[in-house]
Amino acid sequence: MTNDRKNTLLHHMESSMIAKREDLHGCSNEEIRALEARYALRLPKSYEWYLQTMGHASGRLFTHDHLAVFYKQVLWMTDEYPAEWCEEWAKEGIEPKFALPANALIICGRLGEQFEFIKCIGEEDSAVWFFNASSWQVRQSHASVLDWLEAWCNAAEEAIADGYFEHNSQGTTP
Numbered sequence: 001m002t003n004d005r006k007n008t009l010l011h012h013m014e015s016s017m018i019a020k021r022e023d024l025h026g027c028s029n030e031e032i033r034a035l036e037a038r039y040a041l042r043l044p045k046s047y048e049w050y051l052q053t054m055g056h057a058s059g060r061l062f063t064h065d066h067l068a069v070f071y072k073q074v075l076w077m078t079d080e081y082p083a084e085w086c087e088e089w090a091k092e093g094i095e096p097k098f099a100l101p102a103n104a105l106i107i108c109g110r111l112g113e114q115f116e117f118i119k120c121i122g123e124e125d126s127a128v129w130f131f132n133a134s135s136w137q138v139r140q141s142h143a144s145v146l147d148w149l150e151a152w153c154n155a156a157e158e159a160i161a162d163g164y165f166e167h168n169s170q171g172t173t174p
Contacts, residue, residue, distance in 0.1 A: 005146055006049060009153060016157045019059020027055035027071050035071070039078065041103050042122030046145035061152055064159035068109040077106040077115070085133070098136040104129075108148075116141055116148070 013019045032051050036043055043051070054061070055071045062069045068077060082100055089096050100106070101119055108116040113133045118126040128148040130141035142148040 006053075009146065009149055010053075012150075012153055012157075013059065013061065016153075017160055018061050018153060018156045019054075023057060023059035024054040025057035026053045027051040031055070031071060035075065035105075036120075038075070039105060039120075041105065041120035043105070043120050044118060044123050044126040044145060046125040047105075047107065047118055047120075050145060050149060060160065061149075061156050064156055066111050067152075069107065073109070074105065074107055077109045081106065081109070081112075081115070098131065098138075118145065 010021070010024075014021065029052075032043065032048060032055075035051075051071065057070070068074075085098065086096060100117060103120050104117045105120050106115050106117045107128070114130070115133070116128050116130050118128055120126065125144045125146070127140050128142040128145060129138050131138045142151060
């Protein structure tokens with residue numbers, strides 16, 4: 001992920017009133033290393049940049065669609081949801097319908113039903129993968145973390161243009 005592309009994204013966010021630079025609150029290096037140690041993985045550099053830049057707050061980027069994307073939510077989702085799914089299937093006496101890859105990190109959740117994850121093997125970037133907790137079919141949603149961020153930036157820009165924040169000034173979050 002080039003610095004030009006990162007800067008273009010940040011400029012787009014500012015010029016379209018998604019987030020000013022002061023609205024972005026990133027994670028500390030200690031938090032990022034703790035996440036990697038907790039799950040015994042190495043984050044892609046692109047996702048590490050996201051966390052460093054806006055891992056705690058990103059203005060309106062993710063506040064228009066009930067999204068869980070920030071550091072504490074990522075930890076909670078990655079810890080809780082896979083265990084919850086397995087417990088539910090065990091209660092029903094059925095074989096597991098789905099298992100995240102060993103190197104996966106859930107980076108986005110929507111309403112506890114739709115999820116996106118990346119594969120963390122220490123490369124420069126990762127594709128972003130989507131699955132729905134009703135069908136369990138995994139598909140690639142974005143070719144890279146930056147593509148994922150740019151798509152949400154475009155969606156936030158549309159929400160602003162459509163007047164979403166006039167009625168929901170704080171947006172919607174889980």
